[in-house]
Amino acid sequence: MRSLNEGIALVARSFASDPTEEPLWDFACECGRADCREWVELELPRYEEIRHGPGSVLAEGHTTFLPIGRRRSAPGSVGACAGTSSPSRASSA
Numbered sequence: 001m002r003s004l005n006e007g008i009a010l011v012a013r014s015f016a017s018d019p020t021e022e023p024l025w026d027f028a029c030e031c032g033r034a035d036c037r038e039w040v041e042l043e044l045p046r047y048e049e050i051r052h053g054p055g056s057v058l059a060e061g062h063t064t065f066l067p068i069g070r071r072r073s074a075p076g077s078v079g080a081c082a083g084t085s086s087p088s089r090a091s092s093a
């Protein structure tokens with residue numbers, strides 16, 4: 001998806017003749033889901049801003065499928081960390 005968007009950005013750059021008017025371009029959503037067919041309308045500068053940053057081009061309501069690290073607070077997941085205290089008896093007399 002990323003290479004596809006790079007191609008779109010390339011075309012967008014070649015079309016950028018009037019810097020005062022930024023047209024919207026359709027970029028593919030980069031959430032990483034195989035069944036995602038969403039497109040995101042972005043101005044080229046906005047796309048490049050995202051590209052240079054840590055983020056991804058995402059459709060509304062979409063989130064990156066793969067966790068990028070930081071912000072690992074998954075809502076709803078209860079950390080059931082029941083410490084299994086196995087009675088380990090020292091049977092060595």
Ligand SMILES: [Zn+2]
Nearest residue numbers: 029031036062
């Ligand atoms: Zn998506």
